[in-house]
Each structure stands twice: as C-alpha cells, then as structure tokens.
Amino acid sequence: MTNMNNIRNFCIIAHVDHGKSTLADRLLEYTNTIDSRKMRQQFLDTMDIERERGITIKLVPVRMQYRANDGKEYILNLIDTPGHVDFSYEVSRSLAACEGALLVIDAAQGVEAQTLANAYLAVDQGLEIIPVINKIDLPGARPDEVLRQIEEVIGLDSSQAILVSAKEGIGIPEALEAIVKRVPPPTGNEDAKLQALIFDSIYDNYRGVISYVRVVNGCIKKGQSIFFMATRKEYEVEEVGFFTPFMSPAEELKAGEVGYVIANVKTIWEARVGDTITDANSPADKPLPGYKHIKPVVFCGLYPLDRDDFPRLREAIEKLQLNDSALAFEPETSEALGFGFRCGFLGLLHMDITIERLKREFEIDLVATAPTVAYEILLKDGEVIEARKPSDFPDPVKIEEIREPFIRLTIFLPSDYVGKAMKLCQDRHGEFVSLDYITPERVKLIYDLPLAEFIVDFHDRLKSLTRGYASIDYEQVGYRKSDLVKVDILIHGEPVDAFSFICHKDDAYKRALGVIKKLKELIPRQLFEVAIQASIGSRVIARENVKPLRKNVLAKCYGGDVTRKRKLLEKQKEGKEKMKMIGRVQIPQEAFLAFLQANEEE
Numbered sequence: 001m002t003n004m005n006n007i008r009n010f011c012i013i014a015h016v017d018h019g020k021s022t023l024a025d026r027l028l029e030y031t032n033t034i035d036s037r038k039m040r041q042q043f044l045d046t047m048d049i050e051r052e053r054g055i056t057i058k059l060v061p062v063r064m065q066y067r068a069n070d071g072k073e074y075i076l077n078l079i080d081t082p083g084h085v086d087f088s089y090e091v092s093r094s095l096a097a098c099e100g101a102l103l104v105i106d107a108a109q110g111v112e113a114q115t116l117a118n119a120y121l122a123v124d125q126g127l128e129i130i131p132v133i134n135k136i137d138l139p140g141a142r143p144d145e146v147l148r149q150i151e152e153v154i155g156l157d158s159s160q161a162i163l164v165s166a167k168e169g170i171g172i173p174e175a176l177e178a179i180v181k182r183v184p185p186p187t188g189n190e191d192a193k194l195q196a197l198i199f200d201s202i203y204d205n206y207r208g209v210i211s212y213v214r215v216v217n218g219c220i221k222k223g224q225s226i227f228f229m230a231t232r233k234e235y236e237v238e239e240v241g242f243f244t245p246f247m248s249p250a251e252e253l254k255a256g257e258v259g260y261v262i263a264n265v266k267t268i269w270e271a272r273v274g275d276t277i278t279d280a281n282s283p284a285d286k287p288l289p290g291y292k293h294i295k296p297v298v299f300c301g302l303y304p305l306d307r308d309d310f311p312r313l314r315e316a317i318e319k320l321q322l323n324d325s326a327l328a329f330e331p332e333t334s335e336a337l338g339f340g341f342r343c344g345f346l347g348l349l350h351m352d353i354t355i356e357r358l359k360r361e362f363e364i365d366l367v368a369t370a371p372t373v374a375y376e377i378l379l380k381d382g383e384v385i386e387a388r389k390p391s392d393f394p395d396p397v398k399i400e401e402i403r404e405p406f407i408r409l410t411i412f413l414p415s416d417y418v419g420k421a422m423k424l425c426q427d428r429h430g431e432f433v434s435l436d437y438i439t440p441e442r443v444k445l446i447y448d449l450p451l452a453e454f455i456v457d458f459h460d461r462l463k464s465l466t467r468g469y470a471s472i473d474y475e476q477v478g479y480r481k482s483d484l485v486k487v488d489i490l491i492h493g494e495p496v497d498a499f500s501f502i503c504h505k506d507d508a509y510k511r512a513l514g515v516i517k518k519l520k521e522l523i524p525r526q527l528f529e530v531a532i533q534a535s536i537g538s539r540v541i542a543r544e545n546v547k548p549l550r551k552n553v554l555a556k557c558y559g560g561d562v563t564r565k566r567k568l569l570e571k572q573k574e575g576k577e578k579m580k581m582i583g584r585v586q587i588p589q590e591a592f593l594a595f596l597q598a599n600e601e602e
C-alpha cells in the first residue's frame with residue numbers, strides 16, 4: 001500500500017480569490033474524502049477573521065484515496081499553502097513537501113501578481129506545475145487569453161492546462177487524472193537515515209505540538225528517539241499518523257509520505273517550520289535544505305487602554321504565540337501609554353490579524369501604535385546597531401549611515417493607471433526596476449520600495465488610485481542605505497518620544513508640519529504659551545504655539561459659593577490625574593491616544 005509509486009504529493013497555488021479553496025473542496029468531494037461542508041466547518045478557515053477577510057492562512061494537509069483511470073489506487077496528499085505574501089517562507093516550505101502544484105488562475109481575471117510569485121516559488125522548488133484555468137463558467141471567462149498569459153507571462157507550457165469550473169464541478173476528474181499522470185511520485189529511500197521536513201507546526205492544548213511532516217528519507221515511528229536538527233533537541237515519538245482529514249494514528253510514516261508527528265514537544269519554537277527531523281541514534285549527515293530562521297520585519301507597540309489589563313494582554317499574546325512562531329514581543333514602556341509590548345510581525349496582514357484577535361478573542365481594548373520597521377545603523381565607530389523605534393536612534397552625530405529594509409514590489413494593473421502608480425512609487429522613494437505590457441491593456445510594473453513607505457498606507461492608496469484593479473506581491477530584498485532622519489517633537493522644550501518619527505530627509509519638513517499642527521489641536525491651552533517644535537538633532541525645522549489661557553477656572557466662580565468652588569477644584573484634580581506632565585505642560589492621555597490612533601488610520 002505504501003508503495004511510493006502510488007503517492008502524489010501536491011499543493012494548490014493561486015492568487016487570492018481565484019478559487020483555491022473551492023477547488024480543494026471539489027477534489028475532496030470527488031474522492032469521497034469527506035463531505036465538503038463538514039470539512040469547511042471543521043477545518044478550513046477555522047478562525048473568524050480568516051473567513052471575514054476571505055483568506056486562508058492555515059489548513060491541514062489532507063490525504064485522499066483515488067482510483068485512477070488506469071485502475072490503480074493512489075494516495076493523493078493535498079498540502080495547503082498559506083495564501084498571503086506575509087507568509088512566503090511558510091509557502092516555500094509547504095511547496096518543498098510536494099512534487100507538483102495545481103496553479104489555479106481565474107479565467108476572467110487572468111494572471112495576477114501572486115499567480116506569478118507563487119508560480120516562481122514552485123518553479124524554484126522544481127515542482128511539476130499543472131495550470132488550471134478556473135471559473136470557465138463565468139460570462140467574462142477568456143480561457144484563450146489566459147492560456148496565452150501562461151505562456152508569455154509565466155513562461156509555462158499551456159498546452160496541458162486544464163479548464164475547470166470548481167463551482168459547477170467541471171473538469172474535476174481531469175484535474176485528478178493530471179495529478180496522477182503528471183506529478184512525479186516521491187523519490188526517497190525508506191532504508192536511508194531519517195530526514196523529515198516540518199512544513200507546519202501547531203500547538204494543541206491537549207497534545208502539545210503537532211508537527212506536519214513530509215518524510216523524505218527513512219521512516220519515523222512511535223517510540224523512536226528523534227532529533228530536530230535546527231533546534232538541536234531530542235524527543236521520543238508518541239504518535240505518528242495521517243490526516244484523513246481527521247488525525248488517524250498509523251504504525252509509521254515512510255519516505256514519500258505526509259502526516260503528523262507528536263513527540264511531547266512543548267512549544268512550537270522547538271519544532272520550527274523548515275527544520276529537519278532525524279533519528280537521534282542514527283542521525284542523517286545533513287538537514288534538508290532551506291531552513292531559515294524567520295525574523296519579524298514590521299513592529300508596533302500594543303498598549304492596553306486600561307492599564308490594569310497589562311497582565312491579561314501579556315497572557316493573550318503568549319497564547320497567540322503558542323501557534324504563531326513568527327510573532328515576537330517584548331515589554332516596552334511609553335511615557336504616554338504606560339506599560340505595553342513592542343511586537344514584531346512578518347507583515348501588515350500578520351499584524352492586523354494579531355491585533356484583531358487580541359481585541360476579539362481576548363476582549364482587550366488596546367492601542368496599537370503606527371507600524372514601523374527595523375533600521376540598521378552603522379555608527380562612526382564601525383558598530384552596527386538595530387533600531388526598531390525612534391527612541392533606539394543614537395545621537396545623529398554618532399551616525400555614519402542608516403539602512404532600511406527594501407521590498408521588490410510587483411504590481412499588475414490596467415495600463416491606464418500606470419502613470420498614477422508610478423507617481424505613487426516615486427513619491428514613496430521607490431526605485432524603478434521594470435515595466436512590461438502583458439496585454440495592451442495590462443501592465444506588470446516592478447519597483448524597489450522602502451518597506452517603511454509601503455506599510456503606512458501604500459496598498460490602500462494604490463487601490464484607490466487604480467479603482468481596485470491593481471494586484472500586488474512583494475518580497476524582501478534586504479537593507480539599503482537611505483537618506484533618513486529622526487525627527488524629534490519637543491513640547492515646551494521637552495522631547496516627547498511618543499511623537500517622534502523616522503522619515504526620509506526630503507519628507508521631514510512636510511511630515512513634521514503635519515504632526516505639530518495635529519498636536520496643536522490636541523494639546524489644551526495652559527496658563528502659559530506652549531511651543532510645539534519639530535527638530536532634527538538640534539536644528540528646529542518647524543514650530544507652532546498653543547496660546548495661553550486667558551482666565552483660570554475659578555474666574556467663573558464669582559462671589560463666595562464655596563461648595564461650587566470646591567467641586568470645580570475637585571473636578572479639575574480628577575482631570576489632572578488623566579493628565580501627563582511633560583515638563584510644565586499637562587497633556588491629557590486622550591491627546592496621546594488621539595494622536596497615535598489617528599496616525600494609525602492615516
């Protein structure tokens with residue numbers, strides 16, 4: 001039964017909404033693996049947020065049994081890949097567990113940015129790619145045009161593409177036959193030393209960590225002592241099995257097979273995606289290629305609105321972290337917001353999802369500060385330091401050079417909007433890479449862009465400039481030297497960290513002006529004139545004044561109504577408690593919140 005020739009390991013890759021989940025459902029239905037509705041409820045989109053946003057982040061691999069036209073029984077393992085660029089490393093590990101991929105393309109939309117990115121990842125992994133043109137039932141379907149794009153834009157042979165309507169169940173048997181015929185069976189040696197690739201790990205409250213693995217060589221079975229080659233830890237296997245799609249224990253997993261391993265692993269940091277499991281007593285010489293320790297690239301501060309919620313917030317983040325080894329956090333204090341955490345994420349979507357889960361699943365009201373990136377700063381003495389927030393920046397006189405993370409951004413859009421999109425990229429200090437016409441109406445535009453410029457509101461701006469017709473994808477391309485400055489905001493001569501920011505030198509004046517104008521509205525008048533200044537180092541680049549109050553509160557209380565006077569004083573005292581003293585200036589907590597949140601929405 002476990003003859004490797006009868007196994008096919010494949011995944012489905014697609015641009016968002018091109019029909020990946022629908023096609024997966026149909027394959028499961030056709031192979032009688034499970035009732036698709038039940039499947040969806042049980043496994044797909046387990047989190048509300050995923051469902052609402054219509055994106056799939058994680059799914060279990062499923063094992064299907066299929067009797068092909070040649071009369072033989074096959075085991076088809078469908079391995080899910082996360083659908084978003086933030087998780088591209090995880091995508092690449094899922095692909096590494098397969099020999100083939102169905103590349104789903106919407107017949108009406110054609111090739112989009114993530115179609116291309118995913119196709120390239122699959123090509124890099126040496127997978128057999130089967131193009132699937134989906135939604136051929138749509139009135140706007142243009143399968144011939146899509147076939148041409150497959151050849152010319154992606155560079156794949158389109159003659160073997162399969163025409164499908166996942167919605168109406170058309171082309172499903174053809175897709176299954178193509179998997180059997182065209183995806184090569186796994187290669188590997190059952191008798192060799194164990195090498196199993198972890199392509200996902202989840203934390204289960206009852207069973208601890210469950211690792212999803214593809215056994216490449218050797219066998220793994222209950223009772224075996226195993227060794228995780230990246231984390232260098234040893235465990236004993238408690239259970240191995242397959243997903244049918246429910247977890248069903250098996251005797252062993254052999255070379256070529258996909259399944260799960262439970263081995264009393266307590267945290268998912270010990271069973272990292274991309275790590276190789278081997279036999280502790282007879283270890284493989286080398287781990288499987290491609291292990292990467294993923295580092296967060298986008299950071300923000302999370303603070304509970306109610307300060308008493310701090311311990312709850314910590315607990316909640318720790319809980320999320322159990323299932324999210326990419327989520328990083330460390331305690332942080334802000335003079336304005338009190339105690340909170342600086343959290344690191346793989347990207348904006350990862351950040352949004354985490355914040356929403358904290359709010360919804362854990363019911364914590366929190367403030368998230370505007371996202372930032374990590375900068376690399378070369379000091380004059382040759383040392384290189386990392387700065388994740390403005391206050392990490394050293395005195396400008398000590399700085400030799402500042403480097404920031406760049407992304408290579410691929411945009412697919414109608415040619416009418418090219419001018420606008422290019423202007424947006426230029427305004428955001430993008431470096432032009434290339435422009436290609438895919439059809440006379442559709443263009444592929446590539447820019448290298450500072451990540452910091454991208455995370456502010458780039459995607460939203462692009463969407464509105466192109467009326468939603470642009471699709472994007474990006475990859476990180478490392479750090480580059482940039483002309484950046486730290487702008488300090490001083491209130492009555494006192495620098496206030498919460499308001500300071502890093503930006504491109506050319507934008508400093510404009511951004512500074514925006515910030516101090518906003519602060520002028522938020523800071524209440526005091527008994528004296530308050531100066532709000534923006535400075536770079538010791539040089540003031542912009543200034544606004546908050547005029548002094550003309551009267552004090554008691555002036556209203558003519559005569560001798562003592563109780564009224566006292567009430568007023570008490571009220572004022574209450575108000576003061578929610579005030580923050582910056583030097584001599586009182587700033588209400590509200591002002592900080594309004595400022596930080598407004599920034600977030602910008």
Ligand SMILES: Nc1nc2c(ncn2[C@@H]2O[C@H](COP(=O)(O)OP(=O)(O)OP(=O)(O)O)[C@@H](O)[C@H]2O)c(=O)[nH]1
Binds near residue numbers: 014054083167
């Ligand atoms: N008309 C038509 N609609 C389809 C077909 N296949 C999928 N759809 C619809 O397209 C939309 C997106 O389908 P999904 O299967 O959720 O897409 P997906 O690629 O899994 O999306 P992500 O999970 O975001 O990656 C849904 O509204 C489907 O009902 C098809 O063959 N024909």
